Amino acid sequence: MKKYIVETSLSYPKKGAMGKTGSWRVFKPVLDTKKCVKCLRCWISCPEASIHREKDNSVSIDYDFCKGCGICANECNVKAIVMEREKTKGK
Amino acid sequence: MALKDLPVDECLLQGNASCPGCPATIGLRLVLKALGKKTIMVVPACCTAVIESLYPYTSFDVPVMNIAFEAAAAGASGVEAALRQQGRTDITVVAWAGDGGTYDIGLQALSGALERGTNFIYICYNNQIYSNTGIQRSGATPFAAWTTTTVGGKTEFRKELGEIILAHHIPYAAQTCISYPEDLYNKIKKAMSIKGSKYVEILAPCPPGWRFSMDKTLEMGRLAVDTGAWSLWECENDVMTFNGKSKLLLEKKIERKPIEEWIKYQGRFSHLFKPELDEKRLQAIQEHIDHLWERYRKCYVKI
Amino acid sequence: MTIMIDTGNRIAAKAAVMAKPEVVAAYPITPQTTLVEAIAEYVARGEYKGEYICVESEHSAMSACIGASAAGSRTFTATSSQGLLLMHEMLHWAALARLPVVMCNVNRVVGPGWNIWVDENDSISQRDTGWIQFYCSSNQEIFDTVIHAFKLAEHEKVVLPVMVNLNAFILSHTSMPAEIPDQNVVDNYLEKYIPKWKLDIDNPTTFGNIIGPAHYYRVRRAMQDAQLNAKKLIPQIAKEWMKLSGYFHGDLLEYYKCDGAEYILLSMGAIGAESKIAIDELQKAGQKIGLARVRVIRPFPVEDIIKLGKQADLVVIDRNISVGLEGALFTEVKAALYGQSDAKATGFIAGLGGKDVTYKDIETMCMKSMKGKVKEQELYGMEE
Numbered sequence: 001m002k003k004y005i006v007e008t009s010l011s012y013p014k015k016g017a018m019g020k021t022g023s024w025r026v027f028k029p030v031l032d033t034k035k036c037v038k039c040l041r042c043w044i045s046c047p048e049a050s051i052h053r054e055k056d057n058s059v060s061i062d063y064d065f066c067k068g069c070g071i072c073a074n075e076c077n078v079k080a081i082v083m084e085r086e087k088t089k090g091k
Numbered sequence: 092m093a094l095k096d097l098p099v100d101e102c103l104l105q106g107n108a109s110c111p112g113c114p115a116t117i118g119l120r121l122v123l124k125a126l127g128k129k130t131i132m133v134v135p136a137c138c139t140a141v142i143e144s145l146y147p148y149t150s151f152d153v154p155v156m157n158i159a160f161e162a163a164a165a166g167a168s169g170v171e172a173a174l175r176q177q178g179r180t181d182i183t184v185v186a187w188a189g190d191g192g193t194y195d196i197g198l199q200a201l202s203g204a205l206e207r208g209t210n211f212i213y214i215c216y217n218n219q220i221y222s223n224t225g226i227q228r229s230g231a232t233p234f235a236a237w238t239t240t241t242v243g244g245k246t247e248f249r250k251e252l253g254e255i256i257l258a259h260h261i262p263y264a265a266q267t268c269i270s271y272p273e274d275l276y277n278k279i280k281k282a283m284s285i286k287g288s289k290y291v292e293i294l295a296p297c298p299p300g301w302r303f304s305m306d307k308t309l310e311m312g313r314l315a316v317d318t319g320a321w322s323l324w325e326c327e328n329d330v331m332t333f334n335g336k337s338k339l340l341l342e343k344k345i346e347r348k349p350i351e352e353w354i355k356y357q358g359r360f361s362h363l364f365k366p367e368l369d370e371k372r373l374q375a376i377q378e379h380i381d382h383l384w385e386r387y388r389k390c391y392v393k394i
Numbered sequence: 395m396t397i398m399i400d401t402g403n404r405i406a407a408k409a410a411v412m413a414k415p416e417v418v419a420a421y422p423i424t425p426q427t428t429l430v431e432a433i434a435e436y437v438a439r440g441e442y443k444g445e446y447i448c449v450e451s452e453h454s455a456m457s458a459c460i461g462a463s464a465a466g467s468r469t470f471t472a473t474s475s476q477g478l479l480l481m482h483e484m485l486h487w488a489a490l491a492r493l494p495v496v497m498c499n500v501n502r503v504v505g506p507g508w509n510i511w512v513d514e515n516d517s518i519s520q521r522d523t524g525w526i527q528f529y530c531s532s533n534q535e536i537f538d539t540v541i542h543a544f545k546l547a548e549h550e551k552v553v554l555p556v557m558v559n560l561n562a563f564i565l566s567h568t569s570m571p572a573e574i575p576d577q578n579v580v581d582n583y584l585e586k587y588i589p590k591w592k593l594d595i596d597n598p599t600t601f602g603n604i605i606g607p608a609h610y611y612r613v614r615r616a617m618q619d620a621q622l623n624a625k626k627l628i629p630q631i632a633k634e635w636m637k638l639s640g641y642f643h644g645d646l647l648e649y650y651k652c653d654g655a656e657y658i659l660l661s662m663g664a665i666g667a668e669s670k671i672a673i674d675e676l677q678k679a680g681q682k683i684g685l686a687r688v689r690v691i692r693p694f695p696v697e698d699i700i701k702l703g704k705q706a707d708l709v710v711i712d713r714n715i716s717v718g719l720e721g722a723l724f725t726e727v728k729a730a731l732y733g734q735s736d737a738k739a740t741g742f743i744a745g746l747g748g749k750d751v752t753y754k755d756i757e758t759m760c761m762k763s764m765k766g767k768v769k770e771q772e773l774y775g776m777e778e
Binding site: 005 | 490491492553590591597598599600601602603605609610612613616
């Protein structure tokens with residue numbers, strides 16, 4: 001990455017530019033890998049690219065950035081993902 | 092093209108500033124999977140300007156130029172001309188704008204760029220409102236929908252921008268929806284393969300803007316297609332083809348769902364259902380869509 | 395070298411084409427039209443090999459220039475009056491983006507009612523956009539200044555857009571001779587354009603996303619520094635050009651017969667040229683008055699004005715009005731003098747709406763000022 005000297009509003013790519021957005025979550029998606037049929041619907045549907053896809057098309061959830069929208073659970077045809085309330089912080 | 096065939100690489104990075112359940116980021120991921128790294132994006136004022144995140148960082152791993160609200164297509168024309176002079180015709184120039192920046196304030200620059208045959212892809216992600224400024228009406232907002240500037244419901248029907256685009260007779264124009272990832276991906280890929288001006292519009296149901304639960308973003312898109320409120324089509328060199336479910340609807344191979352099946356899930360239409368049923372406006376919406384599809388059939392069904 | 399006898403617009407077009415911008419995007423407006431038409435002729439003859447985008451508005455012209463410049467190409471455009479005003483938003487954009495776009499503006503009256511003659515309210519009202527602004531008074535100066543503009547805009551200590559102003563008709567449509575150097579002279583002077591930042595797929599950046607107050611403040615300060623750098627560089631780059639071309643248009647002000655003057659007239663553009671005749675006449679009649687024609691209003695030549703204030707009282711002629719206050723140059727001259735000099739400054743607003751300002755008029759204004767008959771600033775030549 002080359003930094004330009006001229007001072008204007010130029011921004012550089014960074015994963016987590018807004019920090020770990022997983023902290024926004026109220027409900028968290030929980031994946032039951034036994035039920036997963038590797039259809040990849042959750043992977044392609046995630047607005048946050050926080051469902052990682054492995055070489056064998058199995059998936060895992062990246063809780064660092066998942067904002068907890070629940071689209072993955074809603075899209076899963078075999079109910080392999082369910083939403084569970086996050087434990088309240090500080091308790 | 093199956094989901095497993097879509098590339099793994101992401102050009103929209105995690106941890107960006109989008110709302111949970113955001114349709115724009117779902118669309119951006121798909122669009123950037125199709126476009127790849129050899130892409131320059133021009134973005135006018137819209138939610139994406141926020142999604143990029145805060146200076147000095149960005150969530151985009153391709154070059155992005157933000158430009159004034161009405162200027163996306165003109166800015167992209169300049170980028171494209173410069174790249175052509177530099178012999179960099181391997182780079183795809185993309186304008187990515189919302190419906191406010193496309194239907195309304197940016198329409199003149201868009202029309203100009205299309206008329207000049209600018210070699211670029213103009214993508215409108217249509218969430219039917221000015222969402223970035225906090226849900227105001229746009230030319231794409233449907234009749235009777237609540238927005239902060241149409242408090243009792245919009246009194247006009249939305250314009251058919253697709254038909255305005257078609258009047259430019261560009262080599263490729265298409266409508267798709269984030270709920271159909273293969274359709275969306277394929278349309279961007281096809282647009283990339285064609286020289287000249289390309290226009291792709293993506294329906295992008297917005298949870299806070301339409302007032303529905305954020306896990307239902309894709310479902311709202313599918314219901315829009317099922318009810319005929321939105322249609323999937325592509326027009327290549329003036330040959331129109333309806334795609335997927337919209338094709339089946341056009342050919343009457345499946346029944347169009349009543350419009351209520353789409354709007355009843357959206358808080359922006361809740362005043363049509365309570366305190367009492369507003370049959371008059373519900374009927375007006377349904378008649379409008381019926382009329383639209385009659386026209387589609389007259390124009391596009393081959394006898 | 396050749397002598398070209400042609401209008402200001404066509405000589406500006408010649409200079410622009412010789413600077414070899416890779417992209418020109420423009421929209422026609424009277425009285426700029428013959429400038430963009432001339433570029434179209436160069437395109438048709440194959441003498442201009444860049445992209446010429448015929449956009450659908452001035453707003454899009456500047457937007458396309460911004461896009462092309464951000465993509466790493468040298469760019470040029472031209473406009474006038476309403477067109478400049480329509481660009482206003484994008485003028486700020488280009489400057490804040492630190493893109494060295496060069497533009498000719500043909501100073502024309504702002505409507506309504508429609509009036510295509512000269513006054514300078516169009517560009518004067520763009521002073522705060524961050525653009526460097528030149529005002530020319532002859533076709534030779536237009537040629538040289540357009541070439542300078544590219545050099546200055548792209549200078550690593552500047553990196554700001556530059557506007558070269560020429561008055562409607564008096565310059566834009568009046569034929570005058572100008573010496574045009576050979577292409578290789580221009581090529582040697584303007585080296586290959588190297589952008590200071592660009593949209594680059596090998597080094598992806600996002601330009602212009604959301605920026606907080608602290609960082610934005612720094613961007614503004616950097617623009618201010620760049621403008622102040624330009625103040626020092628303008629004479630320097632003009633000297634470099636003189637070595638190659640023989641002509642020097644390079645000081646922030648052009649001084650004419652100022653030695654021993656007790657009064658100095660400050661004016662701009664075509665009135666500046668006409669003022670020379672007035673000064674000749676006044677000096678012949680024994681008046682101790684000289685001329686300082688203001689060539690650059692952004693950056694504003696504060697130090698030079700102070701120096702003049704230490705020598706003489708000042709008479710300022712504005713072909714614009716900042717309604718609710720006075721002529722803009724008058725305000726800025728007084729602001730420069732504040733606390734630095736006891737010189738008295740008086741002023742006139744003249745030639746609004748394209749009303750002719752002859753050397754006789756200028757003499758009358760100067761005499762009135764020198765006789766102490768002007769309190770502050772007054773409107774000259776208005777017919778009741």
